[in-house]
Amino acid sequence: MNRWLLVAAVVVTLALPPLLPERHLGTFVLLGLAATVTAGVSMLMGYAGQVSLGQASFYAIGGYAAGLLTVHGVPTLAGLLAAPVVAAVAAVLLGAPLLRLRGHHLAFATLAMQLILLSLLGRGDWAGGAIGLQGIPTLPVGGDLGYAYLSWAVLAVVLVISRNIVASRAGRGLRAAATSEIAAAAGGVAIGRYRLTVFALSAAFAGLAGGVYAFYLGYLSPGSFPVLLSIEFVVMAVVGGLGTIAGPVVGATVIVLLVQALNTLGTQPGMPGYAPSVLSYAVYALLLVVTVLYLPRGIVPAVTDRLVKERRP
Amino acid sequence: MTSGAALEVSGVSRAFGGVFAVRDANLSVAPGELRAVIGPNGAGKSTLFGLIGGQLAPDAGSVRLDDVRIDRLPPHRRARLGVGVVFQAARIFPGMTTLENVMAGAHATTHAGFLAAAFRLPSHRREEREIRDRAAECLRRTGIEDWAHRPAEELPLGQQRALQLARALCGRPRLLLLDEPASGLRTAERERLATLVEDLRGDGLTILLVEHDVAFVMRLADRVTVLDLGRVIADGTAAEIRADSRVVGAYLGTAA
Numbered sequence: 112m113n114r115w116l117l118v119a120a121v122v123v124t125l126a127l128p129p130l131l132p133e134r135h136l137g138t139f140v141l142l143g144l145a146a147t148v149t150a151g152v153s154m155l156m157g158y159a160g161q162v163s164l165g166q167a168s169f170y171a172i173g174g175y176a177a178g179l180l181t182v183h184g185v186p187t188l189a190g191l192l193a194a195p196v197v198a199a200v201a202a203v204l205l206g207a208p209l210l211r212l213r214g215h216h217l218a219f220a221t222l223a224m225q226l227i228l229l230s231l232l233g234r235g236d237w238a239g240g241a242i243g244l245q246g247i248p249t250l251p252v253g254g255d256l257g258y259a260y261l262s263w264a265v266l267a268v269v270l271v272i273s274r275n276i277v278a279s280r281a282g283r284g285l286r287a288a289a290t291s292e293i294a295a296a297a298g299g300v301a302i303g304r305y306r307l308t309v310f311a312l313s314a315a316f317a318g319l320a321g322g323v324y325a326f327y328l329g330y331l332s333p334g335s336f337p338v339l340l341s342i343e344f345v346v347m348a349v350v351g352g353l354g355t356i357a358g359p360v361v362g363a364t365v366i367v368l369l370v371q372a373l374n375t376l377g378t379q380p381g382m383p384g385y386a387p388s389v390l391s392y393a394v395y396a397l398l399l400v401v402t403v404l405y406l407p408r409g410i411v412p413a414v415t416d417r418l419v420k421e422r423r424p
Numbered sequence: 425m426t427s428g429a430a431l432e433v434s435g436v437s438r439a440f441g442g443v444f445a446v447r448d449a450n451l452s453v454a455p456g457e458l459r460a461v462i463g464p465n466g467a468g469k470s471t472l473f474g475l476i477g478g479q480l481a482p483d484a485g486s487v488r489l490d491d492v493r494i495d496r497l498p499p500h501r502r503a504r505l506g507v508g509v510v511f512q513a514a515r516i517f518p519g520m521t522t523l524e525n526v527m528a529g530a531h532a533t534t535h536a537g538f539l540a541a542a543f544r545l546p547s548h549r550r551e552e553r554e555i556r557d558r559a560a561e562c563l564r565r566t567g568i569e570d571w572a573h574r575p576a577e578e579l580p581l582g583q584q585r586a587l588q589l590a591r592a593l594c595g596r597p598r599l600l601l602l603d604e605p606a607s608g609l610r611t612a613e614r615e616r617l618a619t620l621v622e623d624l625r626g627d628g629l630t631i632l633l634v635e636h637d638v639a640f641v642m643r644l645a646d647r648v649t650v651l652d653l654g655r656v657i658a659d660g661t662a663a664e665i666r667a668d669s670r671v672v673g674a675y676l677g678t679a680a
């Protein structure tokens with residue numbers, strides 16, 4: 112039954128892009144990328160018990176790595192492959208001091224990390240400054256339709272990797288450490304190194320998505336990676352359901368569709384210019400509250416629990 | 425089975441807020457020995473185990489496992505050198521099945537990392553099979569194989585204790601620290617545990633056992649160490665300890 116659901120999801124995903132009107136194809140691409148980043152956030156929060164409010168930093172780092180390399184003549188494929196690697200290396204360097212912090216201290220530190228990164232990118236002429244990095248070449252995937260398939264292929268790879276890790280020795284060590292550090296360490300889990308590795312892995316997911324994003328849009332600016340985006344990834348992860356493989360996809364889809372609807376509403380004639388962003392913030396807050404109150408484990412666990420209950424009355 | 429390790433605790437002290445929980449403790453355990461550590465509540469037994477297992481760092485003194493100094497190593501390194509721990513409180517991993525809990529215990533003696541897992545490399549598959557077999561055997565030995573696929577937090581207390589022991593065994597320890605493994609167990613479970621502990625000693629494992637049930641201890645232990653107020657006040661065979669007037673005064677007279 113689970114397998115059929117998976118097959119159905121894959122078939123729909125493959126069939127959808129050619130049927131979508133041009134203006135919605137972009138949303139489809141960005142949704143695939145957002146779910147990819149969220150898969151990393153979900154692993155970080157759900158399996159390693161760490162909250163990152165700066166995950167868009169690694170999305171940005173991957174994007175800028177791919178953009179800068181290819182603007183300076185590196186082949187696009189090499190640029191794309193470099194994106195997750197650069198993001199992961201950045202995460203290891205930043206994570207070594209940051210991960211000494213726990214809980215909301217860590218959350219605030221990652222938020223600060225993103226603010227610093229944005230200010231550096233805004234001032235750095237080498238990165239195009241506040242205007243942004245222009246003229247990034249495109250990947251030879253055949254236009255928007257190609258990007259639609261590429262972004263969801265990237266998502267599929269990331270989900271398979273997540274699933275493989277969760278059900279492995281490393282994954283058990285992570286999940287153990289998230290619930291009892293003392294017992295996990297006594298069992299031989301090097302907790303500090305594991306936390307850093309997951310941080311780097313989640314950054315690699317975000318970096319890879321950022322790389323695709325850079326080639327898809329062809330330009331990057333610090334304004335493309337606001338703090339709101341980082342919060343969006345966390346909301347997607349929580350709403351979809353932490354510690355599930357499908358959660359990031361479901362959470363990202365729900366949020367993206369909702370934001371789309373709100374944008375339509377916020378840009379109606381007569382609405383003030385700040386309406387779209389205020390509406391998004393309000394909806395994130397509302398969704399978080401509703402999820403925490405009524406579906407504390409997120410959508411995917413709630414639905415699967417119900418299905419299981421129905422099958423054995 | 426791997427053979428047991430020798431343990432040498434020399435002059436170890438540890439204070440909390442100026443009060444000694446363990447004070448200048450010396451303990452010498454031969455490979456394959458089953459050593460009981462007894463003493464009244466608050467005597468420092470769990471603290472001593474924490475100093476050996478690495479959950480606590482000593483203020484002074486040294487701990488050696490087969491002549492390797494381990495007292496400055498983090499707990500996961502000590503686990504890799506062969507120290508297995510069963511905590512006084514049942515520390516399980518909720519949200520994971522019983523089998524997964526026990527498999528997690530194999531960490532100390534296995535190696536596959538994130539990359540091998542992410543891409544399902546052959547080395548990872550091979551090791552995963554070995555871990556699963558090992559965990560299944562540990563579940564069988566501790567009598568909780570029927571619970572294998574249940575979430576660990578659903579287990580009754582007795583089974584959670586067995587789970588902790590199974591998890592420690594899955595790491596193939598050479599020195600096993602058992603902190604009150606029988607507390608809260610029913611008589612039949614207690615008997616089963618006693619038999620298992622005897623079996624483990626038969627395998628050559630070195631075991632340190634804290635237990636308040638004096639009859640249980642005296643039956644199993646090769647030697648007994650008595651702690652009181654953080655100090656070792658006696659050390660000897662069961663018969664010697666029973667005859668020791670200081671021990672009777674400090675502990676046996678009141679507890680037994």
Ligand SMILES: Nc1ncnc2c1ncn2[C@@H]1O[C@H](COP(=O)(O)OP(=O)(O)OP(=O)(O)O)[C@@H](O)[C@H]1O
Pocket residue numbers: 440441444445463464465466467468469470471472512
């Ligand atoms: N983390 C800690 N912080 C402060 N004091 C502690 C801590 N751990 C232990 N102690 C104190 O150290 C002393 C020894 O405690 P310990 O837990 O080692 O005793 P125990 O012999 O294991 O007792 P029990 O039989 O009740 O388990 C006690 O007085 C206890 O209050």
Ligand SMILES: [Mg+2]
Pocket residue numbers: 469470471512603
């Ligand atoms: Mg104790």
